[in-house]
Amino acid sequence: MRWSTKIAGRRYGFGDLKSLLAKATPHRSGDVLAGLAAESAEERVAAQCLLADVPMRHFLEECLVPYEEDEVTRLIMDRHDVGAFAAVADLSVGEFRDWLLAYETDGEVLAALAAGLTPEMVAAVSKLMANQDLILVASKCRVVTRFRSTMGLPGRLSVRLQPNHPADDLRGIAASILDGLLLGCGDAVIGINPATDQVSTTCAMLEMMDGLIARYEIPTQSCVLAHVTTQLRAMEQGAPVDLVFQSIAGSEAAQASFGIDLALLGEAREAALSLKRGTLGNEVMYFETGQGSALSAGAHHGVDQQTMEARAYAVAREFSPLLVNTVVGFIGPEYLYDGKQIVRAGLEDHFCGKLLGLPMGCDVCHTNHAEADQDDMDTLLTLLGVAGCHYIMGVPGADDIMLGYQSSSFHDAHYLRQVLGKRPTPEFESWLEAQGITMPGGRLASSTRALAEAPAWLGLGSGVATGGGEQ
Structure with missing residues (x-):
C-alpha cells in the first residue's frame, strides 16, 4: 500500500x-x-x-x-x-x-x-x-509482578542495586551491595554484570548474594547478568539462581547475534521455575533492551529503531518477566546522539512496554562520548518517575566503572522518592525499617544496626563468604 x-x-x-x-x-x-x-x-x-x-x-x-x-x-x-x-x-x-x-x-x-x-x-x-x-x-498502566518482593504497585519506586566490579572481585562487589542496602536500594534485584562470562564466576557471585539474602532475610532477588547459556550451566551445577537474565531484540536475526532464540529462552525459564525459589510469585525472567541493538547487528530489516525496540517487548511478554528495562542511552551516540534524543527514547520505550503489559524500568544512562550530561539524566529520571516507571538503576556514584558509562545512583533514588512521595516495595520497606536503615516514611536513619554489622556483611567476620571467581 x-x-x-x-x-x-x-x-x-x-x-x-x-x-x-x-x-x-x-x-x-x-x-x-x-x-x-x-x-x-x-x-x-x-x-x-x-x-x-x-x-x-x-x-x-x-x-x-x-x-x-x-x-x-x-x-x-x-x-x-x-x-x-x-x-x-x-x-x-x-x-x-x-x-x-x-x-x-x-x-x-x-x-x-x-x-x-x-x-x-x-x-x-x-x-x-x-x-x-x-x-x-x-x-x-498498572503491571504488578512478584518473586520475593511485589513490583509495580501504585506509589512505589524500586531500584536495581548494580554492584559491578571491573575484576569481578567479590569483596568489592560486597562493598557496593552494602553501600546500596544502607541507602535503601535493592528491592527490584541485586544484579551483577560480570566482567568475565564464566560459569565459575557466575556461581561464586550467586552463592555470595544468596548467602547475604538468606542470612539477613532480605526480601529481594539476585541475578548475575551472564549469557543465558552460562546461567543454564550454573543451574546444572546447583547454583542458587533467582532470576534468569538475557538481553533481547526485535528480530530473529538480531537475537541470533546475541546467541539466543525463543526456544532457548523458554528452556531457561523452565529451568528457573523448577528451582521454586520465589516466595510471593514465580516471575523468574529479567530482560534488557535498547534502541539501536537490531541496527548495530545489521538485523533491523529496514525498520526504524524505535519500532524494532517495541518488537523486543513482544519477546519479553511471552515469558512473563519480573523485570524489563530499556538501557536507553547505553549503545551510544550513533543511535541516540544527545540528551534530547535519549529523553525522548526513554519515554517512548517506557510507554510502549507498559502499554503492552510489561513491568518496565529504565537504566537512565549515557555513554561518555554522547552529547549528554547528568542534567539530562536528572530530567529523564524525573519524567519517568512521574510516568510510573517501576524501577531505576542504583550504581555507586552513578558511575559504572566496569561497563564504562554513566547511570543513576543510590542517592538519585532518594531524590525521586522524596520529590514524588514514592516508596520501596512493601516487603523491602518493612525490612529497611526493621533493620534500622530507614525510619517510617522512608527517611534514612542516622545510625543503624546494619552499619554496626558491616564487617560481617562484607565477609570480614562470620557473614558473607568471599572469594575470587575464575579470572
Missing part, C-alpha cells in the same frame, strides 16, 4: 508501512545512520499526518518483517488476542491516541487491552504523541 499527501505545494509519498513509520519518527541519529529518517521536519509532519489515518487493523495485514522469515513476527501475529483488540479495532492510529488520552481510559481498561496490541501498533501511536502524552498514558 502507498500513502501520499501534499504539503505547501510539495507531494510526499511513502511506499510501504515501514517507510511511513520510519519517516514519522522523531529525529534520532540511528535512523539517520540507517538511511531511514525523514529528510526534513516537513516530511516528518507529512508522514505523521498520514500515519494518523492508518486503520489499526492494517497492522495485522502488513508485516514489517516477513512472517515466513522471522520467529519474532510469528510470535507477534500468532499471539495476537482478537477479543482484546476489539475495543480499538475500528479506530485509526490518530483516534487510538485520542482514546488513550481520554479520562475514561483507565488502568483497568488498558490492562484488558494489552494482549490485543501488537508492538507495531504501540510504536505507531507513540510517534504521534508529545512527551506529556507518553507520560500520561504510561502513568495509567
Whole structure:
C-alpha cells in the first residue's frame, strides 16, 4: 500500500508501512545512520499526518518483517488476542491516541487491552504523541509482578542495586551491595554484570548474594547478568539462581547475534521455575533492551529503531518477566546522539512496554562520548518517575566503572522518592525499617544496626563468604 499527501505545494509519498513509520519518527541519529529518517521536519509532519489515518487493523495485514522469515513476527501475529483488540479495532492510529488520552481510559481498561496490541501498533501511536502524552498514558498502566518482593504497585519506586566490579572481585562487589542496602536500594534485584562470562564466576557471585539474602532475610532477588547459556550451566551445577537474565531484540536475526532464540529462552525459564525459589510469585525472567541493538547487528530489516525496540517487548511478554528495562542511552551516540534524543527514547520505550503489559524500568544512562550530561539524566529520571516507571538503576556514584558509562545512583533514588512521595516495595520497606536503615516514611536513619554489622556483611567476620571467581 502507498500513502501520499501534499504539503505547501510539495507531494510526499511513502511506499510501504515501514517507510511511513520510519519517516514519522522523531529525529534520532540511528535512523539517520540507517538511511531511514525523514529528510526534513516537513516530511516528518507529512508522514505523521498520514500515519494518523492508518486503520489499526492494517497492522495485522502488513508485516514489517516477513512472517515466513522471522520467529519474532510469528510470535507477534500468532499471539495476537482478537477479543482484546476489539475495543480499538475500528479506530485509526490518530483516534487510538485520542482514546488513550481520554479520562475514561483507565488502568483497568488498558490492562484488558494489552494482549490485543501488537508492538507495531504501540510504536505507531507513540510517534504521534508529545512527551506529556507518553507520560500520561504510561502513568495509567498498572503491571504488578512478584518473586520475593511485589513490583509495580501504585506509589512505589524500586531500584536495581548494580554492584559491578571491573575484576569481578567479590569483596568489592560486597562493598557496593552494602553501600546500596544502607541507602535503601535493592528491592527490584541485586544484579551483577560480570566482567568475565564464566560459569565459575557466575556461581561464586550467586552463592555470595544468596548467602547475604538468606542470612539477613532480605526480601529481594539476585541475578548475575551472564549469557543465558552460562546461567543454564550454573543451574546444572546447583547454583542458587533467582532470576534468569538475557538481553533481547526485535528480530530473529538480531537475537541470533546475541546467541539466543525463543526456544532457548523458554528452556531457561523452565529451568528457573523448577528451582521454586520465589516466595510471593514465580516471575523468574529479567530482560534488557535498547534502541539501536537490531541496527548495530545489521538485523533491523529496514525498520526504524524505535519500532524494532517495541518488537523486543513482544519477546519479553511471552515469558512473563519480573523485570524489563530499556538501557536507553547505553549503545551510544550513533543511535541516540544527545540528551534530547535519549529523553525522548526513554519515554517512548517506557510507554510502549507498559502499554503492552510489561513491568518496565529504565537504566537512565549515557555513554561518555554522547552529547549528554547528568542534567539530562536528572530530567529523564524525573519524567519517568512521574510516568510510573517501576524501577531505576542504583550504581555507586552513578558511575559504572566496569561497563564504562554513566547511570543513576543510590542517592538519585532518594531524590525521586522524596520529590514524588514514592516508596520501596512493601516487603523491602518493612525490612529497611526493621533493620534500622530507614525510619517510617522512608527517611534514612542516622545510625543503624546494619552499619554496626558491616564487617560481617562484607565477609570480614562470620557473614558473607568471599572469594575470587575464575579470572
